[in-house]
Amino acid sequence: MILCYSDKCRKDAAGTAEEKRHRNRQKETSDGRQRDKKQKGKGKMEILKCEDISKIYGAGETEVRALDHVSFTVEKGEFVSIIGPSGSGKSTLLHILGGVDRPTEGKVFIDGTDIHSLNEDKLAIFRRRQIGLVYQFYNLMPVLNVDENIALPHLLDGRPLDQERLDSVVEHLGLSDRRRNLPNQLSGGQQQRVSIGRALYSHPAILLADEPTGNLDRKTGEEIVGLLKESNRKNSQTLILITHDEGLAMQADRVIGLEDGRIIRNEKVRNIV
């Protein structure tokens, strides 16, 4: 796909300012990947690091400590499941990792950047380039159809549409006959697929999925997880998945268990097995 852009850029040497900006971004991405490759050669690379994260809601008697000094790291390309009972702080943790919520204490480093030190706009740009979020309740744009919803983060980044990739993602997600439909014309499973498509389309470094199968039947849920795992495997994307389902969690490389806002387990799946 990158080559495809490069070819296009070469063809149109007198491209627009937008295209020039896009070329620069491609160059940055390409340089980053080369840097990754070099580092990969030296050993496993840490892509996410949580340092002593706490999240407190309310104050005084109504104070609720959703996260209590949570620290862990995730390596690039790793598939991590976060499990725990309701109210254990799983979703809060994921949202803090995704930059949509801020911790009361502690820091989150993604690719070496303390994301919560960024201002609103820089954090927004960071999110659309580095993070793909899949919500339990899909959170699709109700006025955009399937194609538009999937391409949204990519387009927000000022990049022109890659039609070929869009076609491939839509086809892969089994939404080819639903491309023009708005979210309220889709079933829950289809909406979740669109949500995953949106997360995958722009090649984010980290995929964060908040109970993506919570509202779906087992078969559809398995299909959805399959899609996420496939992307994790094929594109070396880091995948962090929140689930209640122990079986699903065991498909990950590592499982982090949360209870009352604290990590009670953090171990490789093969060790568990």
Place this chain on the structure above:
Amino acid sequence: MKNKKIIFKVTATYMKKNRMRTIITFLGILVMVIMMTAVFVGKDTVMEFLKRAVEADQGKWHYQVYDVDKAVADEIAALDYVEETGVSRPLGYTVFEKSGNPEWTPYLEIKGYSEELFDWMNIDLVEGRFPENENEILISERALRDGADIRVGDSIAIDTFERYIHVFYKEGEEEQVAAGAEPGTLVFGSGFHISHGETVKLPDHFPYLSDNADFEAIHRSTGLKKTVTVSGIMKAPYYEANGQGGYMALMRSGNAVAEGEKVNLVLKVDPDITVRGIEDIAKIIDEHRTEAERAEAEALGSYCVAGDGEHIPFDPQQIVQNNMLLTFAAKGSDMNFNKLMIFAQVFFIVLITAAALILIYNVFSISYTERSRYLGMLSSVGATKKQKKWSVYYEVFSLLIFALPLGIVLGLLLIKGAMALLYPHFASLIEMISANVVTGKSCEIPCELIVNPLNIIFILLFSATAVWMSAWIPALKISRIGPVESIRSTDSITGGRKKGYRTFSRLMKKGRTKQLLAAASVSRNRHTTKGIVRSITAFIVLTLVTAFTVRSITDVLKSKVQRNEFIPGEAFTDYQYVFFRAGEDYASGIRDIMDSEETEGYKELYYSMFDYNICLDDYTDEYREKLGTMIGKYFPGGAPANIILRYLEPEYASDHPEVNLLILTEGDFEKLAKKAGRDTAELEHPVLAYDTLELSTDDFRFGGEGTVKPDYSMYRLEKVLDLKEGDTFTLLDEQYVPETEALETVEIPVSFGGYVNREDAEEFGEFHGKAQWLFVSEQTAAYMGSFLPGEEQEEIGFRCMFFSVNTNDSDLLRRLAQIRDEYGDSAVTSASILDGYMSFKEAITSIVGIVAVCFTILIALICLLNLYNSVMGRRYARQRELSVLRSMGITKKQKTGMLMLENTRLLARAYVYSALITTAFVVCLHRLLDSWFGKMNFTLPLWMIVLSVLASCAGLGLFTLAGYGDSKKMQLIDEVRTEMV
């Protein structure tokens, strides 16, 4: 009701949770009630104020019928709408020995009033009391001011007489008349002509005339001779003028009319019953006429048409109505004006209802999604359609209960405040038009709120109906929605198309995300988009329709009431005084003015009106056609030959259309020509023409068989002369040639220098009427004067001098004030009287204008509130959507860009709808007013169009920026999670 309780409870919770929306709905209803109150109570209050102004000026009577006997008086009093009658008796004049001004006012002019007339005629006491019997008399304060030595309690001997005048024949004329020649006439100003040899009774209030070679004054005793006691001194009654020969004096007389007695009958009628007062009274009088009297009445040429279509001859001076007083009860003789008053009231009510209706409808329409969600949930647990419908009604009516009393109170306060604010303006208008300009009376009219209980009932009914109407459709829609659709909200975002929506591929390929999001949001988000478009459309349409209607009403009133052919402009009215006189008096007066050291500045006005004519052939076809149409309105069966010959195929010079002339100094003429872009330097005797002329039904008076009095209509015509710049044409004049003893036409060739428009000529004045206004230089005027008979060149018109003095104690003014005309009126007067040419209708035009501007502002406010509500409603409905966009990484700049692009699309859509709807409204309104008032040039309120477009742009932009600002307290994830109820 029990089964609705839970629904009401849930609705109340919803209302509390959505406080802002509830407040906006409440404000909408409140403003509507305030405005309803303002219309109903405000109209009554303003009308009552104006009525009191008229009463203070003209009295509280509705009709006065002069010179009627007992039989006629009894029949008139028996008319079903006559509420009260009073009797006034002209008792005649008596010599007033104690007069302080015997040279000009040597008499007392005595009237006998029945008790109620002292009140109806606004007789105000300065001291003493009203007469209580027939031996007491009340004397005008004017007598004391002129130095009369009289006090309350003094006795006066009266010996009354009627005043006649006999005009002598000129030498040898008596024989000529006896041989069949027409006698000459003597003119006593104000059109009072007496033929030589005649003896005529002088009308009331006539100036004092001392005998001279031309006439003699004759006193004929009426037989009333006694001594009376002065019971009091009164302020000068409204009808007493400075030039009268007698000071007004009033005695008490009975209400009963004796057999054989002739009295003046004064009537008060019930204005709520539609009256044809003039026609009914004229008919009664006519039925008691002898054949000779009827022939005499017919000779006056005035007719009125009775209900059965019968033409009744009547003397307009015999039946007088207090038209303005009746007009304020919408019962005046001027039906167009009445229509206009009713139209204005209905229009404002409809407008307010429409604005409130759209606001309330919008509130429900915008919150449709959220509302349908909770109602859907209720529906899923068994709520019926009726219960859901009642949820909407509960909301509006629970707000209405609070809004009604508050709105009425605030409405009353608003009127009170507005009247207090506008009072000085109203008072100055009233002052200008009322008699105090002439009599120097002060005019203080208290302004009180007029709260009619019936109006309060109307307000309650109208408000409840408007609220019910506006909630009805949303209630119906919401009641129909099922639980599944509610929860999935398939109806809120357009989901009807099974095939889905075409992808905005072009925008996506070009990476135009903001445009993509804006386009998708506007075209696919049904309710909220419609709400905003509806709000902007309502704002523009209602504001423009109000502005257009107000402008039209003002135009109609202005054109209808604008009877003055010429109102001097700033070039003249910047001065304090104006000096009018003719002949040598004028020449010495202006010499005084020009030479005096007290003179601060002066400017002479020189004009001629209706003295010259332009041949009908020199007018355009359009003018001739419209002239024919206008005359045709009086003759539905076709104009008779003599009328056609006189007006449409004129033979004599004076029958051709008349022209008015404003004669300017060379400098002013060149300045005007230059301003209008006309080059007259090379033309011989150049003439500039005003580019507009007004032909109205008021310009013609036709009577007799086959004639009807048409409704008022007016044609404003432009550039009516069929001439090109540089063309030579002739001004026509008719002159009496003693040698031939006949009128001969004089043709004066002049050059047409082109047209000047209102802006070009406004410095010199405003020009109206059916006669073409021409501007000539003094040199051209002198050339025209050379065509006049006689050896010396003469003036072709009238002159007056505007001037200012630099002192409050001016000898110059005192000297000039000594120059008086035959009525004793001073030749100097305040220049502000020229501004005070305003009539009551003009004052009303201004007041309607002021009130209308207030309404336009209120309507605009209600619409802006609506727009704010729509923008906020849309913003709340999109909260989650916007949060998702933020979580997807939209930056603030991108978001603002997207919102502004959305606004552009919304505005574009709203402007198209507004243009269509406003045009349709305006065309309908134009046709309606056209059918009532004739073809008129209604002006489009262009500045209002620009203003409403700018205001809608700015309003939407500002509300968007304010509404879509990031909530700092809330974390993004909290926004994403927020479930709007």
